[in-house]
Amino acid sequence: MKCILFCQNNYAFGILEPIKTYCENNGHEYIWYINDKIIHDFPFKEEKHTSSITELKNFESDVLFVPGNEVPYYLRGLKVQIFHGLAGEKKGHFRIRHYFDLYLTQGPYFTERFKKLKSIHKDFDIIETGWPKLDIYGTDKSAFEQEKKELLEKHNAKKILLYAPTFSPKLTSAPFLKEQIKALSEHKDYLILLKFHPLMDESWIQIYTDLAREITNIIFETEKNIIKFLLISDLLISDTSSVIYEFLLLDKPVITFNNISEQILWQNSSHYDELLSLVEKNLNEDPYSKERKFIFENYHPYNDGQSAKRMVEAVADYIQKNGVPEKRKISILRRFKINSIFKK
Incomplete structure (x- = not known):
């Protein structure tokens, strides 16, 4: 063929x-x-x-x-x-x-x-x-565990947080979360990875790239395939992006802002100033762990x-x-x- x-x-x-x-x-x-x-x-x-x-x-x-x-x-x-x-x-x-x-x-x-x-x-x-993008979940989910361990040791951190917003101007959280991400980075137990969609507005890419240059425990990732960052992260921060489901299928917590899904089975908020408290809540309590079963069974079993x-x-x-x-x-x-x- x-x-x-x-x-x-x-x-x-x-x-x-x-x-x-x-x-x-x-x-x-x-x-x-x-x-x-x-x-x-x-x-x-x-x-x-x-x-x-x-x-x-x-x-x-x-x-x-x-x-x-x-x-x-x-x-x-x-x-x-x-x-x-x-x-x-x-x-x-x-x-x-x-x-x-x-x-x-x-x-x-x-x-x-x-x-x-x-x-x-x-x-x-x-x-x-x-x-097929998710085949690695079944064949080599621990492929980057050593890299994760080295990253955490290098930055003296305990958890990796991934911020991966959508590029859509009407849906993206990027214009509203810069200061919240900066405040989150003051908690040195967190290593924050920024992974932006390739179609994201260049001005926001530059703003967040500059932020990562200023703060040692924020890394702006440029590698195109997001899978590695999904696998090594402990929590995802996003808005209305397909990456939410890819992360939920790893049975890990997600926080979104103003998500437009009809059925939200994770932590969603309309208040951008709640980021820090929501991160702590979801890392410590994982309140939506049972709801993820629906995603497993219906989106990608x-x-x-x-x-x-x-x-x-x-x-x-x-x-x-x-x-x-x-x-x-x-x-x-x-x-x-x-x-x-x-x-x-």
Whole structure:
């Protein structure tokens, strides 16, 4: 099977890496598509990759794995949506854009919603597989324990707190938490890691980078894949971000500010000045530990580290039964959008 690993944003690298590894180990040919704007961040430059749509056409793929919202409709291959997060409350998560033949869902919550949409649109299929980015939770959850130990010893700290806000201007907490993060850092038992979304406004990146330069127990992390920081942190601070669910699935406490989810199963507050007291409460009492069971069962019940395998095998089976689609029916407006994005 010939596969395209389709990356429009650099968060796609960590999502697609387990699929790449499975393809590599099981005889499937693959090529990375990397948008020109993120080529400098691409971590696998020794592997076959391109930023040329023409080269992708010539590759004549059987499948395109896409953790984003758009994909060229005219490329050969089954167009497969594998998603870039778990935040179903985010605008657009359940929007049907008609570019995809197959949706590979992370868990029952997503599967049931897409089944309802399929009954309306009738132009795609759904298979529940789990999400490959989280395969490490099942295979090597302790991968960075030594690094965590060394970090804590270096900073003479006891707990690692991760601040990972969303980039959305309407939802981000970044403009409101700078002074609270600074006050939190006065408690030297805490080592605070700052990990911002790659699409975050540059001005806020600079403000928080400067803060980290001033204060020794605040570190602004630039590594693109957030998984390591999720694994080593003891508590997450955020707002309305998919990373919340990724952290909850590690069975650790989360604090958010003005989260817009319809069902909040963690500590949420509308008062930014409560950060310190909420951190202490959730580290010491973990009051929402029982509520996390719903997230485990509905958002991502797969803890075997085999989601990438399920995805690739599900696609291979689907193609064997249905063949590679000749084309998709796309509206003129959506054709124009894709042609504009990919410069056809």
